[in-house]
Amino acid sequence: MxxxxxxxxxxxxxxxxxxxxxxxxxxxxxxxxxxxxxxxxxxxxxxxxxxxxxxxxxxxxxxxxxxxxxxxxxxxxxxxxxxxxxxxxxxxxxxxxxxxxxxxxxxxxxxxxxTPYVLVVPPAAPGEDLAGWIRAVRGRDLSLGYGNAGGHIMGAMLADMAGLKLTLVPYRGSTEALTDVSTGRLDVTFADFGIGMQQAEAGRVRALAQSLGRPFPLSPGVPPLAATLPGFDASVxxxxxxxxxxxxxxxxxxxxxxxxxxxxxxxxxxxxxxxxxxxxxxxxxxxxxxxxxxxxxxxxxxxxxxxxx
Missing domain, CATH: 3.40.190.150 (Bordetella uptake gene, domain 1)
Known part of the structure; x- marks a missing residue:
C-alpha cells in the first residue's frame, strides 16, 4: 500500500x-x-x-x-x-x-x-583503374593516411590483400589526409564517401574504388574494391x-x-x-x-x- x-x-x-x-x-x-x-x-x-x-x-x-x-x-x-x-x-x-x-x-x-569509404589517389597517380594502380605501385614504399580506426584497418587490409608496402600515417581526421593526397604529399587514403567524391568530381583526386563488397547505388561508376580484391568489404x-x-x-x-x-x-x-x-x-x-x-x-x-x- x-x-x-x-x-x-x-x-x-x-x-x-x-x-x-x-x-x-x-x-x-x-x-x-x-x-x-x-x-x-x-x-x-x-x-x-x-x-x-x-x-x-x-x-x-x-x-x-x-x-x-x-x-x-x-x-x-x-x-x-x-x-x-x-x-x-x-x-x-x-x-x-x-x-x-x-x-x-x-x-x-x-x-x-x-556509406562506403572511397579509395583515392593523387590525380597524377599511375594506372587507369585499381588493378592498374596496384600493378604500377607494387614494390614501392607508399604512404597511406588515415583519420579514424576504420581507415587504419582498411589500410592494413589493402596492404595485405594487394601485396603493397604501405606506411600507415595517422591524421587528426580523414579530411586532412584527403587534402594531402590532393597535393601529392600522401600516396593514398580511404576518404569519407561524400567529401571524397566531391574532391574526385572536382579533379583534385582520383577515386579508384569504394569499400562496399557490392556496387554502391549512389555512385555506380566507382567499382567495389572486391572486384579486384575479392573479399574486401567494409562500410560506415x-x-x-x-x-x-x-x-x-x-x-x-x-x-x-x-x-x-x-x-x-x-x-x-x-x-x-x-x-x-x-x-x-x-x-x-x-x-x-x-x-x-x-x-x-x-x-x-x-x-x-x-x-x-
Missing part, C-alpha cells in the same frame, strides 16, 4: 514521456559525418516526439568519450546516442580498456544509413541507441518515431545528397546486425595484425 503511490507516479511518468527536451549525444565533433546526419534528424524527430531533440557533441578518443557518457546516463528516455561503426564495432577490438560495451550497455532504436553505418535499461514502451515509441522520420522523402533526398544510402533495420534486426558487425570487425582487426592499445 505504501509503495502504490510511487508506482502509480512512475507509470504516469512513463505514459507522459517525453515531458522535456531529449538529449542526443554525438560522440564526434561538429562537422563530422555523424554530426551532419544527427543535425538532419534532430528537428523532424523532435516534431515526431513532441519535444525538442538537442544535440550534444561529446568528441574524444574515437567516440569513447561520448559513448561512455551515454552508457552511464539515466535510462529514462531522455538521453540517446548516435552509434556508428567505430563506436559499435571497431573500438572493442582496438582499445584495451573500453569503458562501455556496445552489446551490453545500449538498447537499439534502429539503423539509419550506410549509422544508428541510434539508448542506455540499455530504457523502458520498453519508450524504446518502442522512439523506434516508431525514427521510422516515421526516415520514411520522409525530403529527408531521404538530403541523405542521398550526402552520399548516404538507406539502411532501414528495426530495433531487433539492428541488434542482430550489431552483433555480426562486432564479430566481423574483430576478425578484420586480427587479420590486419593490429594490437589493442
Amino acid at each position: 505504501l509503495a502504490l503511490p510511487a508506482l502509480l507516479a512512475a507509470g504516469r511518468a512513463r505514459a507522459a514521456w517525453p515531458e522535456r527536451p531529449i538529449r542526443l549525444i554525438v560522440p564526434f565533433p561538429a562537422g563530422s559525418g555523424t554530426d551532419i546526419l544527427a543535425r538532419m534528424l534532430a528537428d523532424p524527430l523532435g516534431r515526431a516526439l513532441g519535444q525538442a531533440v538537442v544535440l550534444e557533441n561529446r568528441p574524444g578518443a574515437n567516440g569513447v568519450v561520448g559513448a561512455e557518457a551515454a552508457a552511464k546516463a539515466p535510462a529514462d528516455g531522455y538521453t540517446l546516442m548516435m552509434m556508428g561503426t567505430s563506436v559499435g564495432a571497431i573500438n572493442p577490438h582496438t582499445l584495451r580498456r573500453l569503458p562501455y560495451d556496445p552489446l551490453r550497455d545500449f538498447a537499439p532504436i534502429g539503423s539509419i544509413a550506410e 553505418w549509422f544508428s541510434m541507441v539508448a542506455p540499455a535499461a530504457t523502458p520498453a514502451a519508450v524504446l518502442a515509441r522512439l523506434e516508431a518515431a525514427l521510422g516515421a522520420v526516415l520514411a520522409d522523402a525530403d529527408l531521404g533526398a538530403r541523405l542521398t545528397g550526402h552520399g548516404l544510402a538507406p539502411l532501414r533495420l528495426s530495433a531487433a534486426d539492428f541488434g542482430r546486425f550489431l552483433e555480426r558487425q562486432w564479430a566481423l570487425w574483430g576478425e578484420r582487426v586480427r587479420l590486419a595484425g593490429l594490437v589493442a592499445q
Whole structure:
C-alpha cells in the first residue's frame, strides 16, 4: 500500500514521456559525418516526439568519450546516442580498456544509413583503374593516411590483400589526409564517401574504388574494391541507441518515431545528397546486425595484425 503511490507516479511518468527536451549525444565533433546526419534528424524527430531533440557533441578518443557518457546516463528516455561503426564495432577490438560495451550497455532504436569509404589517389597517380594502380605501385614504399580506426584497418587490409608496402600515417581526421593526397604529399587514403567524391568530381583526386563488397547505388561508376580484391568489404553505418535499461514502451515509441522520420522523402533526398544510402533495420534486426558487425570487425582487426592499445 505504501509503495502504490510511487508506482502509480512512475507509470504516469512513463505514459507522459517525453515531458522535456531529449538529449542526443554525438560522440564526434561538429562537422563530422555523424554530426551532419544527427543535425538532419534532430528537428523532424523532435516534431515526431513532441519535444525538442538537442544535440550534444561529446568528441574524444574515437567516440569513447561520448559513448561512455551515454552508457552511464539515466535510462529514462531522455538521453540517446548516435552509434556508428567505430563506436559499435571497431573500438572493442582496438582499445584495451573500453569503458562501455556496445552489446551490453545500449538498447537499439534502429539503423539509419550506410556509406562506403572511397579509395583515392593523387590525380597524377599511375594506372587507369585499381588493378592498374596496384600493378604500377607494387614494390614501392607508399604512404597511406588515415583519420579514424576504420581507415587504419582498411589500410592494413589493402596492404595485405594487394601485396603493397604501405606506411600507415595517422591524421587528426580523414579530411586532412584527403587534402594531402590532393597535393601529392600522401600516396593514398580511404576518404569519407561524400567529401571524397566531391574532391574526385572536382579533379583534385582520383577515386579508384569504394569499400562496399557490392556496387554502391549512389555512385555506380566507382567499382567495389572486391572486384579486384575479392573479399574486401567494409562500410560506415549509422544508428541510434539508448542506455540499455530504457523502458520498453519508450524504446518502442522512439523506434516508431525514427521510422516515421526516415520514411520522409525530403529527408531521404538530403541523405542521398550526402552520399548516404538507406539502411532501414528495426530495433531487433539492428541488434542482430550489431552483433555480426562486432564479430566481423574483430576478425578484420586480427587479420590486419593490429594490437589493442
